[in-house]
Amino acid sequence: MLAAILVATIPLPAHAGPLPAGFVRLADVDPTIGQDIRYAGHENFLHRKASGYEAPVCILTEQAANALSGVQKAIAADGLTLVVFDCYRPAQAVTDMGKWTREGGPPDPQWYPKLKRSDLIAKGYVGELSSHSRGSTLDVAIARADGPSASKPACGAIDAVTLDFGTGFDCFDPLSETSHRPLGREAAANRKLLVDAMRAGGFKNYAREWWHFTLANEPFPIQRFDFPVSAR
Secondary structure (H helix, E strand, O other): OOOOOOOOEEOOOOOOOOOOOOEEEHHHHOOOOEEOOHHHOOOOOOOOOOOOEOOOOOEEEHHHHHHHHHHHHHHHOOOEEEEEEEOOOOHHHHHHHHHHHHOOOOOEOOOEOOOOHHHOOOOOOOOOOOHHHHOOEEEEEEEEOOOOOOOOOOOOOOOOOOOOOOOOOOOOOHHHOOOOOOOOHHHHHHHHHHHHHHHHOOEEEOOOOOOEEEEOOOOOOOOEEOOOEOOO
16 A cells, blocks of 8 residues: 655545535446455455445546546457456545554464564555545456456455455465465456556556556645445
8 A cells, every 4th residue: 555645635525415526436437347345345354344445346446437437448359357446535434544543453364474564664565645545546356357357366355256366455464465476377468458557548567556546647746535335
């Protein structure tokens, strides 16, 4: 989870109606992209819903959503589809994650098997701030459009049916570094496939997490937002 520079939060009412100007729900731009929004449920490293997630919905800036739709169209020709795990993340959720991390606890065999909970910030896996709160960062993988693919990974998200990337989403371990070696041939090829497709669509990867991408020309590079993730 990539930390960002400290900037002023832009608050909205707790139950905002329309999205702020410049934001869209991904399904309204491209409903073919799979959504498995982890922080709206319990299957994540918190083992509970994160603050600010009222619905399992991907919200992005309009520019990021349109760029992601372009990536989807490009890989669809090969029978593939994108699956997003997280998109815009309210600032309150980032604060919630940081507070939870500082409470401490033992390693978690699914999410951070080699670290104590209190080490997650220092090791860069949980950020005090997050680029997700700017609205143009997302966590994404590739799946086959016609059904099941790889075996379930030993670390990270295990429910989404994606290609083999060597780990699941949010595996807090060096294995998740995009260029980590050694890595199985298939996983390495799939990471390259994802990075190349996203780069061609205008996104840059965060080297610590193969699933984490930010639109290179994001419209809100120094702002972070705190409106809830809602369906409508």
